[in-house]
Amino acid sequence: MRKFLLSTGLRLDSGVPVLTIFISICVLLIARIWIDNFLDVNRRATRLLDGFVVGLIVLFFLFVGARFVTLA
């Protein structure tokens, strides 16, 4: 697993992908709370946003897991 991850050349140990995804998650979470509280938009729009957030969180944990595997 470790060899495979390193062979992809994604530089998982740099932490940049994890940081990027984290910031994206934060922005989307803040956006979602703000939309819910202040905008009268339909349920479908917030569902779409939820989908993005969940996808990013899954991606986040995949990258974090890969970072632990490559560095531990």
Add this chain to the structure above:
Amino acid sequence: MRKVALNTDRLGGSLSVGIFGIISWLTAVTNANFGAMGALGLITVLRWPYYLGLVLVVVAFSYELLRNVLRPWRLTVLIAMLVLILFGTSSIVAPTPSLSDSYLHAGFIQYILQHGHVLSNFDARFSWPGSFALGALLVTFVGQTTAWDFLRWFPLVIELLYLAPLLAIARWSGVSRRAGFLGIAFFYTGNWIYQDYFSPQGLNFLFFLVLVATALSLWRPVMRVAGGRVAGLSNRWRITLQTASHRRLEGLDSIPRWDRSLTMTGIGLIAILIAASAISHQLTPYAMILALTMLLIGRRLGRPEILVFAVVATVLWLSLGATNYWIGHLSNIFGSFGNVGSTIGQNVSNRVTGNSSHIIVVDARIGLTAIIFLLAGIGVLRRATDDRAIELLAGAPFVLLFVQSYGGEGLLRAALFSLPFTGLLAASAFLPRTSGTIVPWIHHLPAFAMRPGVIRWTVAVTLSVCAVAMTMVRGGNDAYESYSTGELAAVNYVYAHVHNNGTIGMLAPYLPIFQNDVGNVSYFIASAAGSTIKYDITQLLSARPDYVILSQSQNAWGQIVQGYPAGWESQIKTALLKNFYKVVASWPTAAVYLAEA
């Protein structure tokens, strides 16, 4: 009928009684002789005026608590007096700050002040540097060059700061106002765990309390049974099954108390606290995650996104910021996963050791905690409520034991995170709320037990017992964790003379040490090297540190914790002198040995 029982208004009011208590306490602590401290610690230097002062404040509080008209400000002032007595005594009596860990944290701050960054690969705690960086900022802000001045009074100051979020938690938790104040008193009289010294965990516990207080004040539960009440086993079970519903986990079973902008401000505050804690402490972020989960399940968190943010922020810092800590040592984090038995073994059984006085102190600690948890159990059965968030918050920290032994301290930390809520439940054993959609399991007590006079005296006696026990158990380690001026002078002497990359040796880490030259000087601690140092100091001699400090506190540690006979340190002195060490400086409580070339 004219009341004769405990009418302190005739004596000038509860505050006057409290002030008499404080004067009596001041008489005791200013006359305490630190040098005469025995194996039982702080209580051996305190005389009767201390206990008189403590009991007077507790009695005044109990009277004020059960007056017909509640006076919150007076109760708050009386609790502050109680905090002053319980947490200020040691700071006054001991001539120097206690606990070597607080000196180490001052050393970390010193390093940041001198170099502008943390030292990599030095200590796990440097992987969570938020509190140390804040400390460095504060030291600069107040125009000092070291964090020394913060150490001595930090426990009292931080405990007083805890009071503000505790009042908010008590106000919004759903217990009665009177039970809220009593719960805070139980928190303080049960908090012997001593995590309020100058440390990241002391500061992060404040963050934890503010986070819970904010969430509890922002959201209230949606009433589940319109116009009805939850009673009977089948009804309770049916309602419990709804706990994991999709609706619940979306936060739709909670509704905001305030307008949108105030709610958003509260959410922003919570997010800042989570981010601050994630970079400041190893354990508190996980306690926050558990608390947020319980608040969501308990219908007191309307925004599950906050929980997601807490998880992601915590893992992010572990993954990026704490790389130094876990590379090559992942078993430190996950090694004890699921080993609850061994974790409890490390946390309890291994502590019940030492001579008879130490065992008395440890047993009293277990007893005091057991009393408060037992009362909390009764409180759960007696109280009516609209939600069970407090019960969930009280139980949640113990989940940490499944994950981490935390170096044998996990149970203590879990008990501390639980205590603010356990205290409120314990208070509900005496003063339960009587209205709520969830009806109590126990409805009625005998008529005499419901009389205010009986409740008042029961509260006064129980709190007095807890407060006196608290004095004993909190100061129970002071014989070896508080230091004399001679010991501090010995340490300062060594720092003034040791060269760069030199080594300082000691028998056990019970000295006012580690505050200077972080990274430039190394330490050899014989007790950490694995041998029984009473019989064998070959490891100390073969490490051959440049300086060795022997002291009264290390001697006391050997006798109290290890059960060594009196005068055991003199064997070590003889061995050092035989092996080409000489005494270069000495004080009545410490001596410095230098390795001869």
